[in-house]
Amino acid sequence: MTEARKIVIAKRFEGEPKVTDFRVETERLPALQDGQMLCETRYISVDPYQRLSRIVESRAPGYAAGQYVVGFWGWRDRTVVTLADTGSDILPPMLVPDYGDLPMSLSLGVFGMPGATAYFGLLDICDPKPGETLVVSGAAGAVGSIVGQIARIKGCKVIGIAGSDAKVNWLKEELGFDEAINYKTSDVEKAVAAAAPSGVDAYFDNVGGALSQAVLSNMRPRGRVCLCGSISTYNQESVPTASVAETQVQDRQLRMEWIKMSSRWGRRDVAFAEMAQWIREGKLKYRETVTDGFEKTPQAFVGLMKGENFGKAVVKV
Ligand SMILES: NC(=O)c1ccc[n+]([C@@H]2O[C@H](COP(=O)([O-])OP(=O)(O)OC[C@H]3O[C@@H](n4cnc5c(N)ncnc54)[C@H](OP(=O)(O)O)[C@@H]3O)[C@@H](O)[C@H]2O)c1
Structure with a gap:
């Protein structure tokens, strides 16, 4: 049985969100069924709903252990993802392509x-x-x-x-x-x-x-x-x-x-290819504001609302 941490809202926000409005909980993850994969979070996008994860184990067709995937699964450090759960308005997990020398966290920013x-x-x-x-x-x-x-x-x-x-x-x-x-x-x-x-x-x-x-x-x-x-x-x-x-x-x-x-997501490859070209030509610059540590996710979120980030705010889990 795998244990995982998740961050939940402990108290409804009154005005600006505060760090004390959140708490960390532990949950036990079930054994994998067909159509599921176990994902371990590497980066959380401070939006606050996206994550970049490494697939630890997979029984989901098209997704293999060791690949990286972006999904919309809340603030969790590990999670079992069921492909059928992804619903019509939530984008399916996106496998992260190899961006060469560019950081994979860009999948939550420029290439996301x-x-x-x-x-x-x-x-x-x-x-x-x-x-x-x-x-x-x-x-x-x-x-x-x-x-x-x-x-x-x-x-x-x-x-x-x-x-x-x-x-x-x-x-x-x-x-x-x-x-x-x-x-x-x-x-x-x-x-x-x-x-x-x-x-x-x-x-x-x-x-x-x-x-x-x-x-x-x-x-x-x-x-x-x-x-x-x-x-x-x-x-x-x-x-x-x-x-x-x-x-x-x-x-x-x-x-x-x-x-x-979301209605343009199907055309994303065109956008990412052109932006990658501009980055390599020095015409497009990216910047990330990285917060270290899963438990600091609420601080990063509160900081985003206060304007502390330059460019894309991410949490390195
Ligand atoms: N339509 C879509 O599909 C879609 C997709 C992604 C994002 N969005 C929206 O796009 C906007 C930007 O998102 P992002 O992810 O790029 O966030 P972001 O701009 O990286 O971060 C939020 C920024 O908002 C500014 N801000 C906070 N309170 C403000 C206020 N009262 N007045 C003016 N600026 C304020 C802060 O910068 P300052 O220091 O400049 O105040 C803060 O850094 C958000 O409104 C988000 O909801 C929409």
């Missing part, structure tokens, strides 16, 4: 869900064209940092919005963003207007709320908006007051679309 979201949200929805101006919020995070760099590759002027001067410097000095704005110390509406005097053609929105309203006020007619996330509202205790995006959408004839990554 955040990378695919950035790639398809930008190219399918923002539809960037050379010479256009694109704004991305959450710009120093896993999705945002990739979006901004691809938009630069596509010939756009890129303005990033992030929550510290250190992130602003990283975006401009390391990642080549044209402009970057610290939303905690700036009037975002005025700062975007100053950085984009002719207006914004495309906006990739990772944060929602008042910050996004300030960007929408600067959009050019027929601008495109990719709605990706609204992290500024995730920890609000009451339902947010309705915003008035309709005014901007109507006045500027904006096109807004939610990026549903």
Whole structure:
């Protein structure tokens, strides 16, 4: 009988999640049945639902012991995965290809869900064209940092919005963003207007709320908006007051679309191959914020909400 640890929510969050809202539990795993495999976690993606695991034992066709696999199985250090359990809206376990000299943890970042979201949200929805101006919020995070760099590759002027001067410097000095704005110390509406005097053609929105309203006020007619996330509202205790995006959408004839990554997942190989090429050519940089130790997963999650991560936040189990 194999023992495993899992992290569960001990107390319903009140506002921002706290480390004390979680606890570690031990569970006993059953012997494998046909169609199942025992997976041992190597990295946890701080999202908080994905993991990168090594298959220890398998009775599941197509998955062999020793291979690495990405799946959506909670915060556990070991788990028995039943292929039939993966459901229609949850992606099936993804076998990790050999990325050569690149770290396998990129399967949770550039070559995983955040990378695919950035790639398809930008190219399918923002539809960037050379010479256009694109704004991305959450710009120093896993999705945002990739979006901004691809938009630069596509010939756009890129303005990033992030929550510290250190992130602003990283975006401009390391990642080549044209402009970057610290939303905690700036009037975002005025700062975007100053950085984009002719207006914004495309906006990739990772944060929602008042910050996004300030960007929408600067959009050019027929601008495109990719709605990706609204992290500024995730920890609000009451339902947010309705915003008035309709005014901007109507006045500027904006096109807004939610990026549903799972419906584009079937095209991921194209995205990962092109991004791997850009990484090897030095055009696309990745950064990981790595927290060591399974039991530190709640700290990493709380830190993500506070903006402590640069690039992709992962836990090395
Ligand atoms: N549509 C999809 O399929 C899909 C897929 C993946 C992710 N998402 C969404 O995309 C967004 C980015 O995800 P990610 O995994 O790349 O996370 P991330 O950007 O790496 O990390 C979250 C970042 O959000 C920022 N943040 C936290 N509170 C904020 C606030 N009140 N206002 C503005 N920024 C705030 C923090 O950076 P600062 O220091 O800049 O505040 C933090 O580092 C999230 O909203 C996520 O839910 C959607």
